Amino acid sequence: IDFKTTMASVEFPSIFLNASGVNCMTVAEMDEMINAACTGGVVTKSATPQQREGNPQPRYYQLEHGSINSMGLPNAGFPYYLDYVTKEHAKPTILSVAGLQMSDNIELLHKIQASEYTGLTELNLSCPNVIGKPQVAYDFEETDALLAEIFSFYTKPLGVKLPPYFDLVHFDQMAAILNKYPLTHINTVNSVGNGLWIDIDTEKVVIKPKQGFGGLGGAMILPTALANVRAFRQRLNPSIKIIGTGGVTSGKDVFMHLLCGADMVSVGTALLHEGVGIFQRLTDELAAIMAEKGYTSIEDFRGKVQDF
Numbered sequence: 001i002d003f004k005t006t007m008a009s010v011e012f013p014s015i016f017l018n019a020s021g022v023n024c025m026t027v028a029e030m031d032e033m034i035n036a037a038c039t040g041g042v043v044t045k046s047a048t049p050q051q052r053e054g055n056p057q058p059r060y061y062q063l064e065h066g067s068i069n070s071m072g073l074p075n076a077g078f079p080y081y082l083d084y085v086t087k088e089h090a091k092p093t094i095l096s097v098a099g100l101q102m103s104d105n106i107e108l109l110h111k112i113q114a115s116e117y118t119g120l121t122e123l124n125l126s127c128p129n130v131i132g133k134p135q136v137a138y139d140f141e142e143t144d145a146l147l148a149e150i151f152s153f154y155t156k157p158l159g160v161k162l163p164p165y166f167d168l169v170h171f172d173q174m175a176a177i178l179n180k181y182p183l184t185h186i187n188t189v190n191s192v193g194n195g196l197w198i199d200i201d202t203e204k205v206v207i208k209p210k211q212g213f214g215g216l217g218g219a220m221i222l223p224t225a226l227a228n229v230r231a232f233r234q235r236l237n238p239s240i241k242i243i244g245t246g247g248v249t250s251g252k253d254v255f256m257h258l259l260c261g262a263d264m265v266s267v268g269t270a271l272l273h274e275g276v277g278i279f280q281r282l283t284d285e286l287a288a289i290m291a292e293k294g295y296t297s298i299e300d301f302r303g304k305v306q307d308f
């Protein structure tokens with residue numbers, strides 16, 4: 001079964017990637033992703049201009065059906081990741097960036113534009129906005145203005161990482177904005193924002209930052225992830241590819257993301273729990289499903305989920 005795919009004329013040897021933030025903080029982790037079986041390449045942790053320690057721990061907690069995190073953008077800093085992706089690797093890289101303020105986003109993309117890097121970049125639109133306003137991706141005017149400024153100078157392959165949306169009108173509004181720009185892809189979904197979990201023995205929340213509020217990942221967000229992949233596939237120009245992220249733990253989940261129209265699939269929570277061996281398992285499980293159904297290529301069913 002041929003799982004390679006092409007995005008922005010970059011050939012990925014497999015459809016599988018890590019979700020930014022997982023298994024991608026250090027050179028060792030990124031090399032491990034690239035060297036693992038059945039991976040398409042690696043997505044870096046979202047890079048900020050300077051190195052960051054991130055939030056106090058515990059900042060990640062495993063739940064029965066997923067995870068909750070408020071990491072606080074710990075990362076080695078933009079130069080570290082730009083240096084890594086600019087080097088030669090056996091598989092493609094996606095450089096993820098996240099400004100802590102709007103000017104950071106512009107500055108980071110100017111630096112990438114001026115650099116030797118020719119691969120894909122992904123702008124994390126869950127980045128913070130001005131105080132008192134929601135994350136950029138939930139501020140449609142701000143998103144439009146930011147993308148307009150970026151594409152006034154940026155000519156390299158660029159995609160955006162999106163949080164989940166929950167209102168069909170928001171899908172319409174966001175897709176209308178994204179369709180205005182020559183994006184290579186969207187990556188949907190980021191964690192489901194501001195969940196909360198409690199340890200009833202101690203009667204305390206389970207993570208220290210933000211009074212226990214954190215982004216949800218893992219199996220419990222799969223229905224939200226599938227809806228976002230399908231909604232954007234239905235609305236976006238075909239030229240904008242989709243990396244489906246969220247809730248993938250098995251070949252069945254991968255199959256559902258692909259039925260909704262995903263071009264590639266990334267794994268976060270389950271990768272953290274299982275390690276990079278998960279990609280061989282997902283490949284084998286997807287291949288078994290395809291064989292059982294008589295599919296010989298992902299093109300036989302990609303985006304072909306049927307209405308009831």
Ligand SMILES: CC(C)(C)CCc1c(C(=O)O)[nH]c(=O)[nH]c1=O
Pocket residue numbers: 021046069070071072073074098124126127128190191215
């Ligand atoms: C949530 C932000 C800290 C603004 C961005 C980084 C990020 C984090 C994080 O570093 O806390 N966790 C996620 O699940 N998704 C993200 O995009």
